[in-house]
Amino acid sequence: MEEMPMARLMVTETEVDASFYKAALEGSGISVFISGMEGSVFGAALDGPDEIEIIVYQKDLEASQAIIAELDEEPENEIPTWDCSCGAEVDEGFGVCWSCGGEYDAGAKSHDSDNAPD
């Protein structure tokens, strides 16, 4: 049997990260191999932090990269409760006003005192 070509998808610094990505990829039906985790108990102590490689089959590389990119795209900052310019209060997590359809503007501060007369 010929071995299928494999490719390194990414490198993580912690087993937690590696496990997180592995679970996400396997959830999408992609076979994932971790390199650097076995023996890292000793390796980390002797050689400093290990690099943990996440390896996939070459044929899965593109799909895997897309999945990783999606994971990384998740917003780091949740949208807080905000006041739309139309006067409606929009619950946190919603980027669009339920009343007028206006979009959340992270730079706008509606609660500033009115010290700038028109």
Ligand SMILES: [Zn+2]
């Ligand atoms: Zn609005």
